[in-house]
Amino acid sequence: MLSEFDLIAHYFTRPVRDTARIALGVGDDCALTVPTPGMQLAISSDMLVEGRHFFPDAEPRALGHKCLAVNLSDLAAMGARPVAFTLALALPEARAEWLAPFSAGMLALADLHRCELVGGDTTKGPLNICITIFGEVPPGQALRRDAAQPGDDIWISGTLGDARLALAGYRNELALAPDTLSQAAPRMHAPTPRVALGTALCGIARAAIDISDGLVGDLGHILKRSGVGATLCVDDLPAGAALATQERDLRRRFALAGGDDYELCFTAPAERRGDVLAAALQAATPVTRVGRIEAEAGLRLTDAAGAPIALQLASFDHFASP
Amino acid sequence: MLSEFDLIAHYFTRPVRDTARIALGVGDDCALTVPTPGMQLAISSDMLVEGRHFFPDAEPRALGHKCLAVNLSDLAAMGARPVAFTLALALPEARAEWLAPFSAGMLALADLHRCELVGGDTTKGPLNICITIFGEVPPGQALRRDAAQPGDDIWISGTLGDARLALAGYRNELALAPDTLSQAAPRMHAPTPRVALGTALCGIARAAIDISDGLVGDLGHILKRSGVGATLCVDDLPAGAALATQERDLRRRFALAGGDDYELCFTAPAERRGDVLAAALQAATPVTRVGRIEAEAGLRLTDAAGAPIALQLASFDHFASP
Incomplete structure (x- = not known):
């Protein structure tokens, strides 16, 4: 079986693409990025758990895509341009047949958005995928939840x-x-x-x-x-x-x-x-x-005619649903 | 039982302390921080799993302290000054008796280092605690693993x-x-x-x-x-x-x-x-x-006399150990 360090090295370590923005990638105590002068840093974190956010038999390539996609979506909702992300991964076991397509799906989407994997963690445990993503947005231009005004x-x-x-x-x-x-x-x-x-x-x-x-x-x-x-x-x-x-x-x-x-x-x-x-x-x-x-x-x-309608709706709550 | 959103609001949302460095804290799609001009950003992520990194009956206040401490330690090893962190938390159930001391232990250490909790995620699942931390370090001064030289x-x-x-x-x-x-x-x-x-x-x-x-x-x-x-x-x-x-x-x-x-x-x-x-x-x-x-x-x-000694040692590997 691969050791933890072999795993990280093999599937998740690549040479830094954009050395102007990423001074140091995977493999040290921290990654180092070079913020664009004058920009604010947008940060978001999502944790995906087997059986709750995806089926136990989820196809690993699609799962790798989706885990990063939901984080990119948080940057999008802020109006931020993607820069980098970290991946923390708890796995019941280290299998190349799962890791290879999972990392391929994730890194293909990362490349599409020039969002570099700069670090993270790997441990044994019930499958859990936690991504934290970083982007940049000009000061005062972020699309915040508290900014809607009557008439919008x-x-x-x-x-x-x-x-x-x-x-x-x-x-x-x-x-x-x-x-x-x-x-x-x-x-x-x-x-x-x-x-x-x-x-x-x-x-x-x-x-x-x-x-x-x-x-x-x-x-x-x-x-x-x-x-x-x-x-x-x-x-x-x-x-x-x-x-x-x-x-x-x-x-x-x-x-x-x-x-x-x-x-x-x-x-x-x-x-x-x-x-x-x-x-x-x-x-x-x-x-x-x-x-x-x-x-x-x-x-x-x-409705289309402007008449009021009433619907029974339930939003999704991770703790309220069974 | 508290809803996911109530949980986050109650135990992990506080007014931003340092509004010059943190433009937007918990509660939007992303947090927004204001990088110090000319500094590099140091990023690290650690995932702690019950039964592997801590005992199932770990005292929650100490556990909250330790989870943040191991991340602050990664910043320390880079020579970076702490700025902010995100917390993603999978919990089997939402219990105030656990969450209150856990968050108190974590936030007390955060305050000691002026490191603000700016966002994260909460979900139902086997207990898993993932923190991503951000710090700042002057360009060229980070303490990297690849910088040791003979004679040091x-x-x-x-x-x-x-x-x-x-x-x-x-x-x-x-x-x-x-x-x-x-x-x-x-x-x-x-x-x-x-x-x-x-x-x-x-x-x-x-x-x-x-x-x-x-x-x-x-x-x-x-x-x-x-x-x-x-x-x-x-x-x-x-x-x-x-x-x-x-x-x-x-x-x-x-x-x-x-x-x-x-x-x-x-x-x-x-x-x-x-x-x-x-x-x-x-x-x-x-x-x-x-x-x-x-x-x-x-x-x-x-040994102290300069004579070579041989010891059987095993470093810790999360996948190699049972």
Whole structure:
């Protein structure tokens, strides 16, 4: 069996690519990075646990991609440009057949975003994957949750609900046609972090969050921290291609409270609509306007005709669910 | 039961202390820090797993201290000044009786080092504690593992082996007198990260590492990465107060390959001995000169008379041990 140090060296140590930004990579007590003068440092950390965030038999290449993607998504939601990340990994055993594709999936996505693996830790234990990611954002331009203002438009990137639809298929909550499941599955296994959109929205959007626990719950964080309310037009929500073929109530529920979407929900002044659309074009990422921030607290849902609708929704809470 | 969000808010969210360095703390997609102009960023990550790094019944206040201490020790070994850290926590259940002392122990040590908790994650799962820590160091002054040169003195901070002695007592590997165990135990439960010494050694010492897996193994990392060898005088090693009362072979073994010491092992040019001692005085941290870096590869051990000695030693490897 490989020793801990062999493991790290073999699958997770590569020569530093960008020596101007990374002064020292994996292999010392600390990594050393060279901050860009005048920029703020954005930091986020996510821990993924087997059986809770992914299935025990998750395909390792996709899992490697997804673990980094959810962290890149946090940078995107802040408008930050990725710089580097650390990986801490608890593994029940050290198997090359798992480590090789896991590291390949993760490092391929890292390369795509010029985000370097600079350090971390490996230990024996129940499978647990913890990534901490660093990015840079110009001072005052970060897209914070507390910055929404009454009158702002509410926008969503991409589409919602296909990741939740795939999960429902795997769990046999729904009987999905094989084609539907195979169409939805990539949204669950290999989310696309909206990094280019996030950085393009700096200076245009006000508040942003990435939708990991479901739109209603995550938008709720913006509303709470900004001290505002909102109205969402439920029928304007962009359903994923697979979800769009399902019946209306399911479509609404999974778009509103699906989870695992990793799209951005952001607000911007109504007079910046043209700039938002230009940023979306520059980032090659579709965006949809779905509602409006209001001074009155609470979240109101309407249908396409503007009539209020009521839905039973549950956001995802890691400790509340069994 | 508390929800995930309540947990985070209650035990781990505090107002930012140093608003000049931390622009945004816990509660958004990312934290935002303000790097000091001209400094490099030092980053390290450690993951601690129940049953491997600590006993299942570990006292939570000491555990909170230790988890942060091992990360601060990595900054110390780089000569970096602490700035901030993130905490990702997998918990089987959310119990206030555990969380309150755990966070109190961790945050007390954080305050001592002006190191702010700026973010993280909480999830349900087998107990796993992952901290990523950030510090700052002047360019070119970081104490790297690859910087040792033939002729350098080898130094050790504090004392060695008492943490390993306490572990041997708990595991009943040795029958220790109750007084001996109670004297050694704090070195295992509440290590002191040598942060002040590490920063004081910047510009004086060449290479450094913190001793977490045992002196021989950790010094071995310096030797390998620097392409050098060394001779250690085993009888010069500063044994802990409890270990010093034990018989010679045990004293030697636990000082050389105990683990969990969290002392610094560093090298410095022989002509800087006065500066090393002045730095140690400034940091109020005892240091002991224990050997010398040599061009010839390999590690040679001698006794007080300079005669070579051979010892069977095993460094700690998380995957090699059962």
